[in-house]
Amino acid sequence: MINKLIAKIQKTKAPIVVGLDPMLSYVPKHVQQKAFAEYGETLEGAAEAIWQFNKEIIDKTYDLIPAVKPQIAMYEQFGVEGLLAYKKTVEYCKSKDLIVIGDVKRGDIGSTSAAYAVGHLGKVQVGSKSYAGFDEDFATVNPYLGSDGVKPFIDVCKEENKGLFILVKTSNPSSGEFQDQLIEGRPLYELVGEKVAQWGEEHCGDSYSYIGAVVGATYPEQGKVLRKIMPRSYILVPGYGAQGGRGKDLVHFFNEDGLGAIVNSSRGIIAAYRQEAYARFGEEHFGEASRAAVEDMIADIQGALTQAL
Amino acid sequence: MINKLIAKIQKTKAPIVVGLDPMLSYVPKHVQQKAFAEYGETLEGAAEAIWQFNKEIIDKTYDLIPAVKPQIAMYEQFGVEGLLAYKKTVEYCKSKDLIVIGDVKRGDIGSTSAAYAVGHLGKVQVGSKSYAGFDEDFATVNPYLGSDGVKPFIDVCKEENKGLFILVKTSNPSSGEFQDQLIEGRPLYELVGEKVAQWGEEHCGDSYSYIGAVVGATYPEQGKVLRKIMPRSYILVPGYGAQGGRGKDLVHFFNEDGLGAIVNSSRGIIAAYRQEAYARFGEEHFGEASRAAVEDMIADIQGALTQAL
Numbered sequence: 001m002i003n004k005l006i007a008k009i010q011k012t013k014a015p016i017v018v019g020l021d022p023m024l025s026y027v028p029k030h031v032q033q034k035a036f037a038e039y040g041e042t043l044e045g046a047a048e049a050i051w052q053f054n055k056e057i058i059d060k061t062y063d064l065i066p067a068v069k070p071q072i073a074m075y076e077q078f079g080v081e082g083l084l085a086y087k088k089t090v091e092y093c094k095s096k097d098l099i100v101i102g103d104v105k106r107g108d109i110g111s112t113s114a115a116y117a118v119g120h121l122g123k124v125q126v127g128s129k130s131y132a133g134f135d136e137d138f139a140t141v142n143p144y145l146g147s148d149g150v151k152p153f154i155d156v157c158k159e160e161n162k163g164l165f166i167l168v169k170t171s172n173p174s175s176g177e178f179q180d181q182l183i184e185g186r187p188l189y190e191l192v193g194e195k196v197a198q199w200g201e202e203h204c205g206d207s208y209s210y211i212g213a214v215v216g217a218t219y220p221e222q223g224k225v226l227r228k229i230m231p232r233s234y235i236l237v238p239g240y241g242a243q244g245g246r247g248k249d250l251v252h253f254f255n256e257d258g259l260g261a262i263v264n265s266s267r268g269i270i271a272a273y274r275q276e277a278y279a280r281f282g283e284e285h286f287g288e289a290s291r292a293a294v295e296d297m298i299a300d301i302q303g304a305l306t307q308a309l
Numbered sequence: 310m311i312n313k314l315i316a317k318i319q320k321t322k323a324p325i326v327v328g329l330d331p332m333l334s335y336v337p338k339h340v341q342q343k344a345f346a347e348y349g350e351t352l353e354g355a356a357e358a359i360w361q362f363n364k365e366i367i368d369k370t371y372d373l374i375p376a377v378k379p380q381i382a383m384y385e386q387f388g389v390e391g392l393l394a395y396k397k398t399v400e401y402c403k404s405k406d407l408i409v410i411g412d413v414k415r416g417d418i419g420s421t422s423a424a425y426a427v428g429h430l431g432k433v434q435v436g437s438k439s440y441a442g443f444d445e446d447f448a449t450v451n452p453y454l455g456s457d458g459v460k461p462f463i464d465v466c467k468e469e470n471k472g473l474f475i476l477v478k479t480s481n482p483s484s485g486e487f488q489d490q491l492i493e494g495r496p497l498y499e500l501v502g503e504k505v506a507q508w509g510e511e512h513c514g515d516s517y518s519y520i521g522a523v524v525g526a527t528y529p530e531q532g533k534v535l536r537k538i539m540p541r542s543y544i545l546v547p548g549y550g551a552q553g554g555r556g557k558d559l560v561h562f563f564n565e566d567g568l569g570a571i572v573n574s575s576r577g578i579i580a581a582y583r584q585e586a587y588a589r590f591g592e593e594h595f596g597e598a599s600r601a602a603v604e605d606m607i608a609d610i611q612g613a614l615t616q617a618l
Contacts, residue, residue, distance in 0.1 A: 023420070024435065032436070041436035073421045077428035078435075079442030080392050087389055105417055107451065109481035111332070112382045119386035126333065126387075127341070127350035133388030142416065144453040145479050146486030170454050172418035177455030178501065181492040188490065188497070195486070 002205035008066035019266025021071040043081040060287035067099040102136030114152035163210035171216025171239030224252035241268030247304035311514035317375035328575025330380040352390040369596035376408040411445030423461035472519035480525025480548030533561035550577030556613035
C-alpha cells in the first residue's frame with residue numbers, strides 16, 4: 001500500500017491528502033435542507049448531509065489527488081449513524097481508487113489494540129467467515145502506550161499489506177506539553193520518531209516503510225530533525241492552510257527524492273467555498289471551489305519543492 | 310457523576326468495575342450458536358452474540374457493582390454492527406442504574422477532541438434538535454496531545470456533569486517505553502499526573518474531582534506516588550486478575566478515606582466460567598460464574614483495604 005501511495009503521488013504530482021472532516025456547519029444549506037427533508041433533523045439526517053457533502057467533494061477532486069483522510073471523530077459525534085456515513089465514505093473513496101487514511105488515532109494495549117487493528121485494517125473472524133469492519137488502507141495510531149500497543153497494528157498491516165502513521169509531533173499549540181519534554185537532552189518526540197523508524201524496519205515497501213509518522217506543518221524545524229531520524233518513513237503533515245502551514249515551510253518534511261511526505265488540508269479544501277479566494281463559485285458549487293483549492297495547494301507545494309530540490 | 314459513582318461504591322461496598330470486553334471466543338458456544346442461527350455467521354450475528362453475553366453478565370451482577378467499563382475496541386472490531394451492540398450495552402447498563410465508563414481512549418486536537426467529547430459524553434446539534442450519540446457517563450482519554458486535546462472533553466463534562474479518566478501509567482509491559490522516561494529526574498507519568506490534578510481543579514465534585522486517571526494495577530509503586538500527586542482524582546485501576554494484580558497490591562491506590570480508586574477486571578469476571586475456580590458452574594451458567602467472581606473480587610479488595618486502613 002505504501003508503494004501504491006507513492007505511485008499515485010508520482011502520477012498525480014500531488015503529495016497531498018484531502019481531509020474529509022465534515023463539520024455539519026461546513027455543509028452548505030441546500031445540502032442540509034435536502035437531507036433533513038428526507039430524514040428530518042435527526043442523526044440519520046445529519047449523516048446523510050455529511051455523506052452527500054463528501055460525495056460531491058470526492059467527485060470533484062478524486063482525479064487530482066492520491067489520497068483522502070477522513071477524521072472519524074467528525075462521524076462518531078453522530079453516533080452509529082455517523083459511523084455508517086464514515087464507512088460509506090471509505091468505500092466510495094476506495095471505489096474511486098483513492099487511498100484512504102483513517103484518522104482514528106486509536107491505541108491501546110495488546111489484544112485491545114489488536115481489536116482496533118482488525119476493525120480498521122484487517123478482518124475479523126466470525127465462526128467460519130471473516131469480515132472487514134471499516135477497511136481503511138492506513139490508520140493513525142497514538143504511541144503513548146509503547147511498543148506492545150503498536151505491534152498488534154503492525155502485525156495486521158503485515159498480513160493485509162497496509163500501513164500506519166504514528167503520532168510523533170502533533171500540530172496543535174499545546175503538543176509540546178508532553179511531546180517536547182527533554183529526556184537526556186532530547187525531546188520525547190525524537191524518541192518516538194526513533195521508535196517509528198525501528199518499527200518501520202519490520203515492514204518495508206520498495207523505497208519507504210509502511211510505518212509512517214504524523215508531524216504537524218506548524219513545526220517545520222522539528223520536521224527537519226524528524227525527517228533525518230526517520231529517513232524511510234513517510235510523514236503525514238497536518239496543519240497546512242487553516243492551521244497556518246504553507247508550501248515553503250514544508251520542504252524539509254520531504255527527502256531529496258521529492259518523496260517522503262504527504263500534506264493534509266481539511267477545512268482549507270472542504271470548506272473552500274467559504275473563503276474569499278473561492279467565493280466566486282458560490283455555495284451551490286462548493287465542489288468546484290474545493291477543486292480549485294486542491295489545484296492551488298498542489299501548485300503551492302510543487303512550486304516550493306521545485307525551488308528547493 | 311463522580312458523586313454518584315462514590316455513593317454507589319459506598320452502597321455496594323465494591324470499589325470495582327466490570328470490564329465488558331467481550332472477545333467472541335469468550336462467548337459460550339450455546340450463545341454463539343443461537344445468535345448465528347438467527348443472523349448467520351455475520352457481523353450482525355457476532356454483535357448479537359456479544360450483546361446477549363453482556364446482557365446475561367449484567368443481569369447476574371448489576372446489584373453487586375457500581376459501574377461497568379465496556380472497551381469499545383471489542384465492539385469496533387465488528388464494524389458498525391459491533392458499535393450498535395456497544396450502544397445497546399451502554400443503554401442497558403444505564404437502565405440498570407450502573408455507571409458506564411466508556412473505555413474509548415480517544416484524544417485529538419481542538420475541534421476534533423470536541424467532536425469525540427460530544428459523541429461520547431455530550432449532545433450533538435442537528436438543526437434545531439440535539440442528540441446523544443453514545444452517552445457514556447465517563448470516558449477514558451489519551452493525553453499525548455496535551456491540554457488543548459483534553460480541554461474540549463472537560464468542557465463537555467462540565468456541561469453534562471460527566472467525567473474523564475486520563476491515561477497516566479498504563480498496565481501493559483511496555484508502558485514504560487515513553488511513560489517512564491525521566492524529565493529532569495522525574496518520569497513522564499508524574500508530569501501527566503500533575504496535569505490531571507490541575508485539570509481536575511476545574512471540575513470538582515463534593516470530595517473528588519471529575520477528572521480521574523488510569524494507573525495500572527501492575528505498577529503498585531507508581532500507584533503509591535501518583536496517589537499523592539493527584540489526591541482528589543479517582544484512579545481507575547486496570548490489570549487486576551488476568552494481568553496479575555491482587556487486592557493486597559492495590560491498597561496504595563486508595564486514600565485513607567477508603568475511596569479514590571476503582572479497580573477493573575475484565576476477563577477475570579466475564580470469562581470466569583473458563584477458570585478452574587468457577588468451572589463448577591458449567592458453560593451454561595456463565596453468568597453465575599461471573600457473579601461468583603465478582604463476589605470474590607470484592608472480598609479480596611475489601612479484605613485488603615480493611616487490613617490496611
